[in-house]
Amino acid sequence: MADAPFVTRFAPSPTGLAHRGHAFSALTAFRAASEAGGRFLLRIEDIDTLRCRPAFETALLEDLAWLGLAWETPVWRQSERMPAYAAALEKLRALGVLYRCFRTRREILIDIGRAPHGEGPPAPGPPTPAEAARWLAEGRPYAWRLSLYEAARVLGGFGDLGFLETGSGPDGERGLIPARPDLAGDVILARKDLGVSYHLAVVVDDAAQGVTQVIRGDDLFAATHTQRLLQALLELPAPTYRHHRLLLRPDGKRFAKRDTAETLRDLRARGVTPEALAAELGL
DSSP, rough: OOOOOOOEEEOOOOOOBBBBHHHEEEEEEHHHHHEEEOEEEEOOOOOOEEEEEEOHHHHHHHHHTTTTOOSSSSSEEGOOOEEEEEEEEHHHHHHTOOEEEOOOOHHHHHHHSSSOOTOOOOOOOOOOOHHHHHHHHHOOOOEEEHHHHHHHHHOOSSOOOEEEEOOOOOOOOOEEHHHOOOGGGGGGEEEEESEEEEEHOOOOOHHHTTTTEEEEGGTTTTTTHHHHHHHHHHOOOOOEEEEEOBBOTSSSSOOOOOTOOOBBBHHHHHTHHHHHHHHTTTO
């Protein structure tokens, strides 16, 4: 039997200029694909239309090319795939695992603050039919949440749900990991100002692009529990996961677009070579 294809991707959001952390993650995925004789995809995750900017995407593509990366074309952009996400939401609604949540972020944060120490986020729970009808008539905004209770009913529980980790989670997790979607609670999958959540878009796109290896930072390890549940509900294949360490600044904090981290554009401007940067990153 032939080995399964190796297909991985780098999927950044163009909400700022790329920094060393992006370079580390992109190079890690690209080199893994090259060593396996596999495919490397670039996907632009631009569903956050309030923060994503074309100028940031242009700069990102320039930075990745400077690093020596090559990717298949056309590049997928999530902003162009809303019909696919809407279809996935409709399938979940038909399964009966979604409910309208009319509660505000402030109300939910207050409840989280009241939760006993060590417990996961409280499940808001669906409104009563009378409440939903009244609030819909009033035009109150709402989000679509995934009901863990109904998801467990559809799947017959979560006991057989797991994912394969070949890298390492934040606490050294490795191997076959039991999925614990309860750790995140009833997550939001869509709301009026954002037609789809990260969780739903990423599993739909990974399946559509035939991604077999998800290589990303261990800050996204926790998200895998929810994403594995969505894959099961939507009957999508589960890729193998490889989470890697986060690149940290000298002060021990992670690189972030919102801070004063030196960008790849800055490095290019002062004459740093891609080879020198790769050596600095330990690659």
